[in-house]
Amino acid sequence: MRPAVILRSVKPALPKLRYREGASFDRNFPSGKQTKVWDNKNRDEFFRKKYAHVHARQLKQQDNASDRHTIPGLSKELNAQKSYEKKRSSKPQLISFNEYIYGKSSVLAALLGTKRTGLTILYTSKSAVTADLRIVQAAKQRNVLIEYETPKNKMDQLTSNGIHNGYALRARPLVLPRAQSLVFNDFGDNSINQEKFEESSYAVVEHKFEKPTLVPHKLTRVDIKSNAVGIYIDEVTDPHNLGAILRSAQFLGADFAVISTLNCSKMSPAVSKVSAGALETFSIYSCETPLNFFDESKLQGWNIIAAVPPSIKVPTAKRIKPSELPIINIDAPSLLVVGSEGEGLRKSLLQRCTHVVSISSGCNNVTNTEKNDIAEKDLLDSLNVSVAAALLISRFMKD
Numbered sequence: 001m002r003p004a005v006i007l008r009s010v011k012p013a014l015p016k017l018r019y020r021e022g023a024s025f026d027r028n029f030p031s032g033k034q035t036k037v038w039d040n041k042n043r044d045e046f047f048r049k050k051y052a053h054v055h056a057r058q059l060k061q062q063d064n065a066s067d068r069h070t071i072p073g074l075s076k077e078l079n080a081q082k083s084y085e086k087k088r089s090s091k092p093q094l095i096s097f098n099e100y101i102y103g104k105s106s107v108l109a110a111l112l113g114t115k116r117t118g119l120t121i122l123y124t125s126k127s128a129v130t131a132d133l134r135i136v137q138a139a140k141q142r143n144v145l146i147e148y149e150t151p152k153n154k155m156d157q158l159t160s161n162g163i164h165n166g167y168a169l170r171a172r173p174l175v176l177p178r179a180q181s182l183v184f185n186d187f188g189d190n191s192i193n194q195e196k197f198e199e200s201s202y203a204v205v206e207h208k209f210e211k212p213t214l215v216p217h218k219l220t221r222v223d224i225k226s227n228a229v230g231i232y233i234d235e236v237t238d239p240h241n242l243g244a245i246l247r248s249a250q251f252l253g254a255d256f257a258v259i260s261t262l263n264c265s266k267m268s269p270a271v272s273k274v275s276a277g278a279l280e281t282f283s284i285y286s287c288e289t290p291l292n293f294f295d296e297s298k299l300q301g302w303n304i305i306a307a308v309p310p311s312i313k314v315p316t317a318k319r320i321k322p323s324e325l326p327i328i329n330i331d332a333p334s335l336l337v338v339g340s341e342g343e344g345l346r347k348s349l350l351q352r353c354t355h356v357v358s359i360s361s362g363c364n365n366v367t368n369t370e371k372n373d374i375a376e377k378d379l380l381d382s383l384n385v386s387v388a389a390a391l392l393i394s395r396f397m398k399d
Contacts, residue, residue, distance in 0.1 A: 109278075120145065124149075179285035308350070
């Protein structure tokens with residue numbers, strides 16, 4: 001046979017590829033039908049279970065939208081009823097009539113002062129050897145039980161994680177005397193001896209035994225040329241600011257402080273801690289009717305001076321400079337009024353003030369930012385209320 005015939009009769013070892021049909025790897029794997037998650041399930045039940053949270057959110061939005069078209073205040077009543085039922089079903093809790101004064105200065109001031117009552121237990125993390133001798137002696141004089149080497153976790157629990165410096169004193173909450181007005185010149189016909197009035201510089205009409213009682217006071221300063229200086233605090237809700245104001249007022253020589261009862265921070269242990277004990281020893285009054293307090297004190301000859309930003313204008317009050325404060329205090333006693341940092345003093349109080357005073361900013365440089373042209377004086381237009389109060393009180397004490 002010819003060689004060409006022999007080659008054609010021999011079969012190739014590999015099959016001839018058919019490029020037109022193409023090649024695939026799928027035929028090398030077991031073939032099977034692709035399943036879906038909802039196979040062998042009811043379609044309605046599957047989609048209800050999968051999108052139930054979406055429908056619930058939509059229903060809630062529809063309920064909120066429908067509340068707008070219902071009777072006003074009905075939803076609030078329902079919420080109040082639910083909260084009442086929740087409180088009713090909760091476990092009863094004991095009401096505590098005590099609080100824990102913490103901090104070395106505050107505890108010592110409470111023990112040495114006479115304003116606090118119900119002093120029972122002194123907790124200290126110190127030992128009997130390392131404890132402060134003044135605090136220990138003052139506690140023993142007040143018949144206060146001392147618990148040495150109190151664990152740190154218990155001290156943190158008693159003081160609500162406050163900076164206690166290793167001392168906590170159990171006491172009753174502080175109750176401030178209520179002031180109705182201030183008196184200067186005409187003390188009137190009262191049951192108090194006239195000789196006491198001659199020795200005193202001012203008097204406070206306190207609400208004692210359900211009736212007004214005139215109580216005379218002496219100046220804390222020896223300087224007889226000046227009259228009394230007090231500070232009225234309104235809408236200061238931060239306990240740190242309130243404590244700082246009381247500390248500065250006592251240190252700089254102010255005679256007393258009056259605090260709005262309804263809109264100021266409570267006289268809490270935090271205020272006592274920040275005040276470094278001034279809350280325990282300084283003359284502080286509460287006031288429930290500030291408008292009547294201002295009106296009656298002004299009729300008695302007191303200067304009511306409001307601390308306001310320079311941009312505030314009060315037509316009914318005379319604007320004075322801080323350097324004029326000791327001058328007007330020579331003729332009559334003065335009451336400095338400070339308010340909140342955000343909103344400032346209320347208009348109802350500003351209208352009853354006799355003078356207004358402002359602290360001018362020393363920032364006169366203008367700096368342009370990249371996005372907006374804003375002056376530094378617009379960014380910092382006022383001081384912290386405790387700093388402003390301290391600066392103005394110090395002005396009263398200058399000759």
